[in-house]
Amino acid sequence: MSSTLIVLNLKTYLEGTGEGAVKVAQACKEVADDSGIEIGVAPQFCDIYRVASQVDLPVYSQSLDPVGAGSFTGHAFVQSIKDAGAVGTLINHSECRLTLANIDASITTAKNAALKTIVCTNNVATSAAAAALGPDYVAVEPPELIGSGIPVSKADPGVVTGSVDAVKRINPAVQVLCGAGISKGEDLAAALELGSVGVLLASGIVKAANPKAALEDLVSKV
């Protein structure tokens, strides 16, 4: 496997049973095996166990709550996420934003459970702030490009290079992903060219008529 990472966020795109998530995850696994590129999926909380137990690929939670065992109702509890089979979690996605203090607490909670952490950011300044908290990855995603089909690597390359520079300066151990509007092989190639180590993406693959073919295109230029 190369050190490139692709994480496919399923959001709430797949209606109905979790079988849709399993199918997309299976396509990810096949393309990962054929290409040698690591591909993970972030399904709904309730689908983590189903996906992780049926498909041998890295599964991420879409978020978690920084609560321990005890008197907490309606929270996404890290130990349950881990026991369901997740290897990591997104934190602070633009569609699930947190305060800085809660980002910090979520990173600590995930790390204590040995889950990988991907903190989403919306610009260079927040990428720098997130890097100071020491996650495994910062994933910069300008919200205005999310779901737009316009790739960040083309529309706003400066936010990627700026994040890479800022993160390197603040904490060189943190790696940078980028996302928003990414769907094609040229988008991933451009993202790597800009200094990120991979992409976090969703609609271009999940909503494609043939997700496996879309994934094959995505990895075709690496």
Ligand SMILES: O=C(CO)COP(=O)(O)O
């Ligand atoms: O929000 C994203 C991934 O977390 C990006 O979404 P799109 O790939 O649909 O732009």
